[in-house]
Amino acid sequence: MNTHHNPLLAKWPGPYGLPPFAEIQPGHFGPAMQAAMAEQLEELDAIAGNPEAPNFENTVAALDRSGAWLYRLDALLSNLTASATSPALQAVQRELAAPMAAHDTRVKMHPGVFARLDALHGQRHALGLVPEALRLLERLHLDCVRAGARLGPAAQVRYAAIMEELATLCTQFAQNVLADEAAYQLVLRGDADLAGLPDFVRAAARQAAAERDLDEAAHVITLNRSLIEPFLTYSDRRDLREQAWAAWSRRGEMAGDTDNRALIERILVLRNAQAREHGFDNYADYVLTDSMAGGQQAVRQLLGEVWQRALPAAERERQALIAMMRSHGVEGEPEAWDWRYWSEKVRQARYDIDDAEVKPYFSLERMVEALFDCAQRLFGVRFEARPEVSAYHPDVKVYEMFDADGRSAGLFLQDNFARATKRSGAWMSDFAYQSRNRGVERPIIVNNNNFAKAAPGQPTLLSFDDARTLFHEFGHGLHGLLSNVTYHRLAGTQVLRDFVELPSQLFEHWLGEPEVLRRHARHWQTGEPIPQGLIDRLETARRWGQGYETVSYTGSALVDLEVHALSDPAGPGDVVAFEQAALQRLGMPAAVGMRHRLPHFQHLFAGAGYAAGYYVYLWAEVLDADAFNAFVEAGNPFDPRVAQRLLRHIYAVGDTVDPTAAYTSFRGRLPALEPLLAKRGLLPAEAGLPAP
Numbered sequence: 001m002n003t004h005h006n007p008l009l010a011k012w013p014g015p016y017g018l019p020p021f022a023e024i025q026p027g028h029f030g031p032a033m034q035a036a037m038a039e040q041l042e043e044l045d046a047i048a049g050n051p052e053a054p055n056f057e058n059t060v061a062a063l064d065r066s067g068a069w070l071y072r073l074d075a076l077l078s079n080l081t082a083s084a085t086s087p088a089l090q091a092v093q094r095e096l097a098a099p100m101a102a103h104d105t106r107v108k109m110h111p112g113v114f115a116r117l118d119a120l121h122g123q124r125h126a127l128g129l130v131p132e133a134l135r136l137l138e139r140l141h142l143d144c145v146r147a148g149a150r151l152g153p154a155a156q157v158r159y160a161a162i163m164e165e166l167a168t169l170c171t172q173f174a175q176n177v178l179a180d181e182a183a184y185q186l187v188l189r190g191d192a193d194l195a196g197l198p199d200f201v202r203a204a205a206r207q208a209a210a211e212r213d214l215d216e217a218a219h220v221i222t223l224n225r226s227l228i229e230p231f232l233t234y235s236d237r238r239d240l241r242e243q244a245w246a247a248w249s250r251r252g253e254m255a256g257d258t259d260n261r262a263l264i265e266r267i268l269v270l271r272n273a274q275a276r277e278h279g280f281d282n283y284a285d286y287v288l289t290d291s292m293a294g295g296q297q298a299v300r301q302l303l304g305e306v307w308q309r310a311l312p313a314a315e316r317e318r319q320a321l322i323a324m325m326r327s328h329g330v331e332g333e334p335e336a337w338d339w340r341y342w343s344e345k346v347r348q349a350r351y352d353i354d355d356a357e358v359k360p361y362f363s364l365e366r367m368v369e370a371l372f373d374c375a376q377r378l379f380g381v382r383f384e385a386r387p388e389v390s391a392y393h394p395d396v397k398v399y400e401m402f403d404a405d406g407r408s409a410g411l412f413l414q415d416n417f418a419r420a421t422k423r424s425g426a427w428m429s430d431f432a433y434q435s436r437n438r439g440v441e442r443p444i445i446v447n448n449n450n451f452a453k454a455a456p457g458q459p460t461l462l463s464f465d466d467a468r469t470l471f472h473e474f475g476h477g478l479h480g481l482l483s484n485v486t487y488h489r490l491a492g493t494q495v496l497r498d499f500v501e502l503p504s505q506l507f508e509h510w511l512g513e514p515e516v517l518r519r520h521a522r523h524w525q526t527g528e529p530i531p532q533g534l535i536d537r538l539e540t541a542r543r544w545g546q547g548y549e550t551v552s553y554t555g556s557a558l559v560d561l562e563v564h565a566l567s568d569p570a571g572p573g574d575v576v577a578f579e580q581a582a583l584q585r586l587g588m589p590a591a592v593g594m595r596h597r598l599p600h601f602q603h604l605f606a607g608a609g610y611a612a613g614y615y616v617y618l619w620a621e622v623l624d625a626d627a628f629n630a631f632v633e634a635g636n637p638f639d640p641r642v643a644q645r646l647l648r649h650i651y652a653v654g655d656t657v658d659p660t661a662a663y664t665s666f667r668g669r670l671p672a673l674e675p676l677l678a679k680r681g682l683l684p685a686e687a688g689l690p691a692p
């Protein structure tokens with residue numbers, strides 16, 4: 001390790017405050033983060049020791065300013081371990097998980113700071129604060145209370161130990177899933193193995209083989225969603241589909257070092273203990289008191305309503321699959337590894353949609369242009385490529401964002417391709433949030449996708465679903481980039497968890513707009529816009545498969561809620577048995593199953609962010625379906641007045657406003673459920689599918 005120069009110990013001099021990626025070694029993190037933790041504790045001691053009486057500026061605003069350097073380091077570490085990890089970096093992450101959790105507890109339980117915060121909170125309405133300042137005081141106070149600031153001394157010691165152990169277990173959980181994904185490869189050789197796979201799947205599988213240094217005749221299917229899902233959709237080889245499915249569905253459940261089952265049992269015991277310290281008898285109640293839903297009842301009502309409508313829709317789809325199987329002379333029932341395959345056959349037959357026909361119109365390059373164009377037409381911002389700025393991997397593209405007045409307003413990093421050092425899925429995160437309280441900080445936002453990279457010289461062609469993911473993550477990205485708030489704690493996507501998917505899911509709607517498709521969905525070779533007939537077929541086909549998708553998602557959300565609503569301090573015991581029993585109670589069709597099974601359910605166990613919170617996508621979908629109708633009602637998907645309201649009340653406000661109030665300001669009323677049901681084809685009037 002280079003002990004002479006540690007670039008993480010000093011502020012980064014780069015033009016955008018980007019970390020000096022090329023100079024960073026894993027060994028730099030430990031010393032730098034220890035120093036940054038010490039720095040924050042000094043800042044807190046100074047707040048607590050201030051001889052002046054507590055006021056907003058010397059206590060609340062000062063607390064919001066504290067820990068700025070630690071925040072940047074933590075963000076850097078978590079971005080690198082997610083997108084460009086290594087065994088050395090993973091070791092650092094494991095070593096730092098418990099000390100970081102301990103530090104967080106020390107900050108939120110700091111007796112001197114909390115005493116001042118608590119005193120101000122008690123008289124908050126008499127302080128003459130502007131709404132954002134009042135919200136900051138309430139939020140920081142609640143953060144501390146929910147992290148144990150009000151507990152007695154013995155309970156605080158117990159609590160800190162719980163949080164430290166949880167941090168270590170969750171880190172291990174995520175690393176185990178990554179290891180199982182990286183370890184598996186299905187090697188295909190020759191035409192018999194490749195039967196049914198369209199060219200784009202073969203090309204991606206060939207590229208994956210090349211990256212793994214296999215010979216030229218080999219193709220590789222990995223457990224990355226962008227390879228495994230197309231394989232399950234197109235491969236004619238039922239035996240290979242079954243084999244790949246088994247590996248995919250058993251991530252985290254393979255005996256050996258990467259087995260997550262015991263980890264989950266322990267995590268659940270600890271979460272119950274955590275909830276009990278706060279006076280709740282289960283973890284779901286503890287989580288949901290601090291949500292837009294407000295408690296289990298509202299969540300169960302929404303999930304239950306959608307579940308009841310989705311089950312018959314999935315059954316209708318299953319019947320269609322069976323009919324299709326019979327017409328191909330296949331007996332028996334569709335199994336889990338058959339569903340996507342036969343579903344695709346029905347889709348092609350009924351709607352005449354073939355991905356191979358669609359994908360040439362959705363090159364990654366043009367879809368990125370579409371993102372930026374939509375953002376500009378809605379919000380006036382402009383994105384400019386900064387090829388001279390390098391990030392942590394050569395594939396990461398860097399863009400600078402300029403606001404409507406031409407001022408530099410943020411940096412956007414886009415990391416689109418799958419690789420073995422990156423976790424699966426798609427996500428947005430930040431290297432820095434926007435804020436004014438910490439000096440003028442411009443946001444540095446990153447989007448990660450996991451598209452299969454095309455061979456050199458070939459364009460990366462996306463499926464319509466891939467393009468939707470691109471739009472989704474960019475919607476989160478805009479939520480971070482358009483943030484216009486004073487205080488760091490309230491900036492960007494740091495909103496209540498069941499509000500956070502609104503800006504992302506809402507942004508997906510623009511991809512489906514015919515006007516956007518005609519402008520941007522152009523054939524990568526000829527430049528011809530996508531034919532209207534194909535747009536129409538895409539639109540009609542949109543609802544096919546919604547029964548399956550809704551059941552697999554909603555079932556996962558219900559199991560999440562069940563497992564976190566247990567009041568037994570001993571936890572569920574065998575989590576796989578628990579999962580099976582829960583699915584049986586729900587009546588989950590065996591051939592559908594959960595979108596994420598518990599042993600690899602990263603949302604729940606790689607951290608606490610979505611634990612008892614997987615429902616948030618559906619909750620936010622109620623909002624986004626209803627919100628987009630504001631543009632439909634205006635008769636223009638880029639209506640400037642609606643767009644201005646959207647920017648002002650949703651994308652720019654962070655958590656400075658209560659989310660229900662923010663939504664109501666935008667829409668003029670509370671959201672309605674019907675637009676969601678209509679979007680998913682689950683309204684009674686739409687039961688039954690369009691005729692073939």
Ligand SMILES: [Zn+2]
Binds near residue numbers: 501
């Ligand atoms: Zn999202």
